[in-house]
Amino acid sequence: MEKNTIEKSLKIAIILTSIFFIVEVIGGLISGSLSLLGDAGHMFRDIFALFVSLGAINIAKKLPTKTKTFGYHRIEIFAAFVNGILLVAISGWIFFEAYQRFFTPKPIESVTMFVVALIGLLVNLYVAFKLHGSHDLNVKSAYIHVLTDTLSSIAVVFASIWIFFTNQTIVDSILGIAVATFILFSAFRIIGDSIHILLEFTPKNIDFDDVIKDIESVSGVQGVHNVHLWGLCSNINIIDAHIYTTESDMDKIEQIKKEIKKCLEKYNIKHVTLELECEECIENDKIKKIIH
Numbered sequence: 001m002e003k004n005t006i007e008k009s010l011k012i013a014i015i016l017t018s019i020f021f022i023v024e025v026i027g028g029l030i031s032g033s034l035s036l037l038g039d040a041g042h043m044f045r046d047i048f049a050l051f052v053s054l055g056a057i058n059i060a061k062k063l064p065t066k067t068k069t070f071g072y073h074r075i076e077i078f079a080a081f082v083n084g085i086l087l088v089a090i091s092g093w094i095f096f097e098a099y100q101r102f103f104t105p106k107p108i109e110s111v112t113m114f115v116v117a118l119i120g121l122l123v124n125l126y127v128a129f130k131l132h133g134s135h136d137l138n139v140k141s142a143y144i145h146v147l148t149d150t151l152s153s154i155a156v157v158f159a160s161i162w163i164f165f166t167n168q169t170i171v172d173s174i175l176g177i178a179v180a181t182f183i184l185f186s187a188f189r190i191i192g193d194s195i196h197i198l199l200e201f202t203p204k205n206i207d208f209d210d211v212i213k214d215i216e217s218v219s220g221v222q223g224v225h226n227v228h229l230w231g232l233c234s235n236i237n238i239i240d241a242h243i244y245t246t247e248s249d250m251d252k253i254e255q256i257k258k259e260i261k262k263c264l265e266k267y268n269i270k271h272v273t274l275e276l277e278c279e280e281c282i283e284n285d286k287i288k289k290i291i292h
Contacts (some may be wrong), residue, residue: 009130010054010228013146017047020123027116031109034098034176036116041090042149043120046127048083049145052076056235073233074198079081080234081194087187088184094180098173108169114160121153151230152179161209193234200230201235206267212241220247220256229269238271239264 021043028037055076064071126162131143159175162168193204202208208229215224223244231237243260248252253276261272 005137007054007057010050010057010139010142013127013130013142014047014050014054016123016127017050017146020120021047023057024120026117027112031112031116032106033108033113033156033160033172034094034101035159035172035179036113038091038094038154038176038179038183039117039120039149039152041087041094042152042179044090045083045087045183045186046124046142046145046149048079048144052079052234053122053139055079070232073236076233077194077197080190081198084187084191087183087190091180091184091187093202094176094183098176098180100168101173105169105173108163108172110160111166113172114157114164117153117156117160120156121150124150124153148182152182156181197231197233202229203231203267206237211264211267215243215260216240218256218259218263220245220252221260222246226275232271235268236271237267237269238273239269240273241275243274243276245278248278 021040024036024040024043028034028040059072059075060073128143128146128150131139131146155175155178159171162171196204206229208227211229212224212227215221222245224241225244226240226242228240229237243256245253246255247256256276257274260274264272
């Protein structure tokens with residue numbers, strides 16, 4: 001899937017999902033269905049995931065400036081953090097409303113609930129179809145979000161049918177709690193991942209020791225220390241390290257740098273700062289003890 005096609009698919013997905021998010025909120029309020037409002041919460045999460053994917057593509061096009069040397073990549077993480085907080089608030093409101101309805105049940109327009117949920121299911125299936133097959137990591141992530149939301153829409157459709165034939169509205173509150181719980185766990189994961197990146201911890205998907213081993217496997221490298229490894233955003237990692245080598249020839253040193261950068265590509269490390277030293281730092285042993 002080409003970049004232009006990806007962008008077009010993402011824009012269509014954002015427009016459709018945003019429109020139906022509003023429709024689902026209105027439908028949920030009219031029908032009185034908590035599970036439908038919870039599904040709207042899923043839609044809200046999907047809109048954010050799609051925006052992040054599109055934003056990552058557009059941000060990648062922008063060149064760094066003198067005042068913004070890393071560009072705007074961190075905007076993605078800040079937006080993720082805010083989105084996580086909003087999702088916690090949404091799930092909290094659904095929990096509170098469900099608790100109230102256990103004691104004072106409210107009538108639910110099951111037909112309205114069914115129609116809105118069914119349209120939502122069709123929208124999710126269409127968006128999933130448009131995003132399927134992309135090799136872009138951000139687009140893959142958005143696709144998974146939409147796919148999980150599709151399951152939620154299916155559950156709401158079945159709940160509306162159950163309520164229509166049995167008039168047991170309590171199933172809506174139970175499903176609403178289930179959906180809100182799923183949203184809450186998603187929110188905590190988003191917030192946790194955002195904080196992890198903002199605090200510049202080692203990326204969760206990278207084993208620090210494996211990185212060291214790979215660097216030390218490069219011919220000419222005698223030792224590695226003062227290593228700092230962190231994530232700029234969800235798909236760009238950065239490393240800063242001191243490399244001890246006995247090589248003094250500049251051409252060989254440059255070759256060592258190239259080989260190290262090449263072996264780090266599999267970790268999605270796109271910014272590499274290496275300081276090659278012919279003598280090991282005095283603090284090297286102390287640092288090793290702290291790290292290990």
